[in-house]
Amino acid sequence: MHIKNIFILFILLSTTVIAQKDFTTREYLDDPAWTPREHNVDFKHLLLNISFKPEEKKVIGEVTHTFVTIQKQVDTLFLDAPGIAILSAELDGETINFDIIPSGVVFRFKNPLKWKTQHNLHIHYEATPKKGLYFIGWDDPNNLSRKQIWTQGQGIDNRYWLPMYDEMNDKITSEVYVTFDSKYKVLSNGVLLQQKNDKKSGNTVWHYKMNHPHAPYLIMLGIGEYKIKTITSKGGVKINLWYYPEWENRVEKTYRYSAEMMDFFEKEIGVKYPWENYSQIPVQDFMYGAMENTTATLFGDFLFTDDRALLQREYLSVNAHELAHQWFGDYVTARSDAHHWLQESFATFYNWLIEREYYGQDHFDWNRRMAQINSLNASKKDDKQVMHSQSGSVRHYPKGAFVLHMLRQVVGRDEYNAAIKHYLQKHAYGNVDTEDLLTAFHETLGNSYDWFFEQWIYHGGEPHYKVSYSDVEKNGKKYHQFKVEQTQSVNRLVKLFKMPIKFRVVYKDGSKTDKTVWVENQYQEINIPAQKGKEVDFVLFDVNNNVLKDVTFDKPVEMLKSQALKAENMLDRYDAVKALSNLAVKEKMDLFQEIYNKEKFHAIKSEIVAQMA
Ligand SMILES: [Zn+2]
Structure with missing residues (x-):
């Protein structure tokens, strides 16, 4: 060995020692649903020919899967098909053997299929599905019920009526021929290519195709039994509004904002609506609110609006949520269940943005407040992070939406939008995981937001701040001093949080001083120089509640009274009113009267009513 090499070895050894000393351990809560499901072929196209015997709740189908092998030797192929009777199967035109097992069907190939070769698997089958596809009203003895057939595939229920690789991590184009009684109308995904009546049989064949x-x-x-009204958004997207013939007078109210929403999202998201058309269809007895099937949102007819304003609001919200999914969920789809938040948090957040357009900033902020309360409650049970398959709907929907709001605050609106646009376009019609989102921000803006994802998405919990305020004098200068302590119990799942927080001092003459500070340590002192001759009216920590958090901040009654009356943002006024709840009624009667008359937002008004009762 040459001496030079020994020297290099020495350097290597010493850097290893140094590097080891510098290692910190990162711990994450494991998620069994992190790993995407394995598959030995890549499915490309699904061609379905389907008809029904509704009185028997029976599906009669013929499906052809076009796939390419992605492993060196493929001698078996499994399809999800629990309870489906497979009648016959052919591979590339030749009959093949198969075994039916409880979860589906295993096809066995005499000669293993070679790597990167394309094949067609053709299957005849019948099913009386207990899930996934529902026959509504066909067995009503009084013949009063509507008669419908509809499906609900998410999470893994389409496999009960359609034998296939039923997993979000392999995307396919799909094409459907449905043969059914001409009295009824049929909706499926994509473009309606043909609708052919056969007078002799009384049936119509509906041919739909997805091009992406x-x-x-x-x-x-x-x-x-439906009628269809077609409208076109300003951006040129055809929107088909399905409705029960006798509900024609409700169509306008229910679907009032559909076209505007399409335009709003195209502008806000920066990516054109990714499909050829969009349909919405109400169905009877739906078990959820609505489902964002690609190009075809299906929703419970209980949301179909009459004159009740509340219901109109409810459908607006559902409508916006499902439409947002056409980008977040359908255009880009989570690779595995661990990343489910990439669908639901986005749909919830973009729904909030639409609601802000129609109902204003206070309404938007109140959505965040509800999310905050629910998130803090959920954290009392466990510390599961947003990115976890089992973290529950509070984390997947409102908490994740609040996290996106914060991300947009931290990054900036234009910057956030640019990164999201890149994320969508880069993964168009593909699968995504949380790292893809993080990477998109880095690729677009050059900044690493790992620290943000670490605390808000990869780890759980929320910051709990204990804040106090006083006027202090240091070296002959006067300051408004905030002391902030993070009191959440830090453990392997919950970290100290780092966030920019806006502090505000409002003076009695109405002027104010703002200071935004990165709060990241367990203890921090924030000093804002006092202004000569100005008296403090009230102070705020985290103006307008932009950070998802719990906070304890005891303020003098006089300060709270000023804040309740004068703070610029609804949530800051609301919090002050709430904080006055222990004050005797006679001490706040006049003030509350004044606020009640001035306030427009319902939450503050009802809080006042509750306290005065
Ligand atoms: Zn959703």
Whole structure:
């Protein structure tokens, strides 16, 4: 060995020692649903020919899967098909053997299929599905019920009526021929290529096709007695509004904002609506609110609006949520369940943005407040992070939406939008995971937001701040001093939080001083130089509640009274009113009267009513 080499070895050894000393351990809560499901072929196209015997709740189908092998030797192929009777199967035109097992069917190939070769698997089957596809009203003895057939694929229920690889991580183009009684109309995904009546049989064949790939759980059918109204958004998207013929007078109210929403999202998201058209269809007895099947949102007819304003609001919200999914969920789809938040948090957040357009900033802020309360409550049970398959709907929907709001605050609106646009376009019609989102921000803006994802998405909990305020004098200068302590119990799942927080001092003459500070240590002191001759009216920590958090901040009654009356943002006024709840009624009667008359937002008004009762 040459001496030079020994020297290099020495350097290597010493750097190893140094590096080891510098290692810190990062711990994450494991998620069994992190790993994407394995598959030995890549499914490309699904061609379905389907008819029904509704009185027997029976599906009669013929499906052809076009796939390419992605492993060196493929001698078996499994399809999800629990309870489906496979009648016959052919591979590339030749009959093949298969075994039916409880979860589906295993096809066995005499000669293993070679790597990167394309094949067609053709299957005849019948099913009386207990899930996934529902026959509504066909067995009503009084013949009063509507008669419908509809599907609900998410999470993994399409497999009960359609034998396929039913997993979000392999996208396919789909094409459906439905043969059914001409009395009924049929909706499926994509473009309606043909609708052919056969007078002799009294049936119509409906031929729908998706030109872009989507995930199998988004395949849908909606069949019943409907009329259809077609409108076009300003951006040129055709929107088909399905309705029960006798509900014609409710169409305008229910679907009032559909076209505007389409335009709003195209502008806000910066990516054109990714499909050829968009349909919405109400169905009877739906078990959820609505489902964002690709190009075809299906929703419970209980949301179909009459004159009740509340219901109109409810459908606006559902409508916006499902439409947002056409980008977040359908256009880009989570690779595995661990990343489910990439769909639901986005749909919830973009719904909030639409609601802000129609109902204003206070309403938007109140959505955040509800999210805050629910998140803090959820954290009393466990510290699961947003990115976890089992973290529950509070984390997947409102908490994740609040996190996106914060991300947008931290990054900046234009910057956030640019990164999201890149994220969508880079993964168009594909699968995504949380790292893809993080990477998109880095690729677009050059900044690493790992620290943000670490605390808000990869780890759980929320910051709990204990704040106090006093006027202090240091070296002959006067300051307004805030002391901030993070009191959440820090453990392997919950960290100290780092966030920019806006502090505000409002003076009695109405002027104010703002200071935004990165709060990241367990203890921090923030000093804002006092202004000569100005008296403090009230102070705020985290103006307008932009950070998802719990906070304890005891303020003098006089300060709270001023804050309740004069703070610029609704949530800051609300919090002051709430903080006065222990004050005797006679001490706040006049003030509350004044606020009640001045306030427009319902939450403050009802808080006042509750305290005065
Ligand atoms: Zn959703």
